[in-house]
Amino acid sequence: MTTAPKINIQAPKGKLAILTPGMGAVATTLFAGVEAVKKGIALPVGSYTQLGKIRLGKRTENRTKLVKDLVPLAGLEQVVFGGWDIFPENAYEAASHAKVLEKDLLEQLKEPLSKIKPMAAVFDRDYVKRLDGPHVKKGKTKMDLADQLRQDIKTFMKDNGCDRAVMVWCASTEVYTPPSEVHSSLKKFEEGLRNNDASISPSQIYTYAALKERVPYANGSPNVSVEMPCIQELAAEMKTPICGSDFKTGQTFLKTVIAPGLRNRQLGVAGWYSTNILGNRDGEVLDDPGSFKSKEVTKSGVLSDIFDANLYPELYSNISHVVRINYYPPRGDNKEGWDNIDIFGWLGYPMQIKVNFLCRDSILAAPIVLDLALFMDLAGRAGMSGIQEWLSFYFKMPITKAGLKPEHDLSVQLLKLENTLRFFTNEELINHLGLTYYGVNEGEA
Numbered sequence: 001m002t003t004a005p006k007i008n009i010q011a012p013k014g015k016l017a018i019l020t021p022g023m024g025a026v027a028t029t030l031f032a033g034v035e036a037v038k039k040g041i042a043l044p045v046g047s048y049t050q051l052g053k054i055r056l057g058k059r060t061e062n063r064t065k066l067v068k069d070l071v072p073l074a075g076l077e078q079v080v081f082g083g084w085d086i087f088p089e090n091a092y093e094a095a096s097h098a099k100v101l102e103k104d105l106l107e108q109l110k111e112p113l114s115k116i117k118p119m120a121a122v123f124d125r126d127y128v129k130r131l132d133g134p135h136v137k138k139g140k141t142k143m144d145l146a147d148q149l150r151q152d153i154k155t156f157m158k159d160n161g162c163d164r165a166v167m168v169w170c171a172s173t174e175v176y177t178p179p180s181e182v183h184s185s186l187k188k189f190e191e192g193l194r195n196n197d198a199s200i201s202p203s204q205i206y207t208y209a210a211l212k213e214r215v216p217y218a219n220g221s222p223n224v225s226v227e228m229p230c231i232q233e234l235a236a237e238m239k240t241p242i243c244g245s246d247f248k249t250g251q252t253f254l255k256t257v258i259a260p261g262l263r264n265r266q267l268g269v270a271g272w273y274s275t276n277i278l279g280n281r282d283g284e285v286l287d288d289p290g291s292f293k294s295k296e297v298t299k300s301g302v303l304s305d306i307f308d309a310n311l312y313p314e315l316y317s318n319i320s321h322v323v324r325i326n327y328y329p330p331r332g333d334n335k336e337g338w339d340n341i342d343i344f345g346w347l348g349y350p351m352q353i354k355v356n357f358l359c360r361d362s363i364l365a366a367p368i369v370l371d372l373a374l375f376m377d378l379a380g381r382a383g384m385s386g387i388q389e390w391l392s393f394y395f396k397m398p399i400t401k402a403g404l405k406p407e408h409d410l411s412v413q414l415l416k417l418e419n420t421l422r423f424f425t426n427e428e429l430i431n432h433l434g435l436t437y438y439g440v441n442e443g444e445a
């Protein structure tokens with residue numbers, strides 16, 4: 001058995017507010033999905049917290065539990081949804097516009113969805129060039145806006161009788177802006193908020209507000225926020241969990257399945273060409289080069305980390321990696337992605353792999369938001385704070401402590417997630433050694 005100290009996890013009593021900056025395609029598909037599951041008219045497919053099972057103990061014990069029976073997660077009936085958007089439409093109207101779910105299904109969920117009305121957003125067109133909307137807060141300074149968000153959180157929790165809250169960023173991708181001097185410490189960041197520093201983006205203001213309220217924060221977009229020193233300092237100070245960045249849903253999800261496999265078999269890669277067509281609002285926002293740059297950073301980092309050219313110069317020093325997203329309205333939320341992978345094998349002989357993924361963006365993303373919300377709430381109740389690397393499983397660009405490389409291999413990420421859940425519940429950590437040595441039979445591991 002593990003010798004680690006027993007973690008004391010508070011029971012998930014009362015209601016949990018899941019707050020999403022952004023009530024667009026992803027967020028409303030989540031809200032609708034949870035309502036449909038609660039009504040018993042759909043299954044939470046794709047959600048590890050709802051359907052996942054975990055092996056416990058030695059293989060000979062034949063012990064497997066549903067994840068939600070192992071760790072004390074909030075139940076779906078305890079969840080209350082809230083959010084912010086630059087458009088005042090309620091979740092039913094927003095979901096109807098997003099056209100992800102069928103009308104018939106939405107009609108059955110009209111009542112609970114219509115009740116979810118967005119709070120006015122903190123928004124700046126300099127950061128999202130292709131959008132503009134009327135439902136936006138006014139404030140003299142960015143600190144003033146952060147204070148308004150903090151008040152929103154408090155009011156929402158009071159009005160809905162919530163005991164705890166988590167925030168998951170589901171709003172648009174902002175123009176890429178690398179961290180600067182103002183992000184280097186919490187003191188400088190707070191000064192910047194008071195002085196309206198132009199390099200502080202709206203998503204950073206939401207992150208700040210959440211953490212100041214001790215609300216765990218997950219970043220579902222590639223926006224620069226949780227990786228910044230000032231935010232990590234604040235998360236430590238407020239003893240609150242953070243994680244990110246950018247939900248790993250479609251093409252990158254498959255990359256982190258295929259690429260580790262190729263590398264593990266010591267196969268070489270000459271090039272990886274990825275292109276997508278996408279017609280939803282996210283696609284429209286990403287049509288702006290500044291916002292696309294943010295996506296390009298998270299999408300590209302995956303392969304350069306997995307195919308480490310320093311470790312394997314013969315196999316990966318000359319990879320041509322191209323990523324494109326083309327806005328193509330007829331497809332709506334139904335993204336189509338193509339990957340062409342030029343690989344080489346024994347004696348350098350070339351081969352090709354083609355992947356054509358006809359996916360549904362928000363259908364893949366919604367269960368990830370649910371899992372992140374429930375696990376971040378669990379982390380908070382378990383007394384965890386700062387970067388939650390065990391949730392790397394869900395992100396294109398998992399944040400890590402300074403100086404550490406992220407783990408991108410999906411199966412290694414799952415191992416880390418599972419062992420963290422075992423650790424939380426004082427179950428034996430599994431290393432899959434399964435070795436017989438010196439007469440000691442560890443073959444059951």
Ligand SMILES: NC(=O)c1ccc[n+]([C@@H]2O[C@H](COP(=O)([O-])OP(=O)(O)OC[C@H]3O[C@@H](n4cnc5c(N)ncnc54)[C@H](O)[C@@H]3O)[C@@H](O)[C@H]2O)c1
Binds near residue numbers: 086171202250281
């Ligand atoms: N669907 C996926 O597979 C996937 C995968 C990875 C990341 N993401 C990210 O998730 C986010 C949401 O995607 P989506 O498809 O729902 O997009 P969407 O455009 O349908 O929804 C985003 C919503 O955010 C609102 N918004 C923009 N700026 C805001 C602000 N500052 N405050 C509050 N609301 C704001 C918009 O009005 C819009 O309603 C995007 O950043 C996207 O890149 C999605």
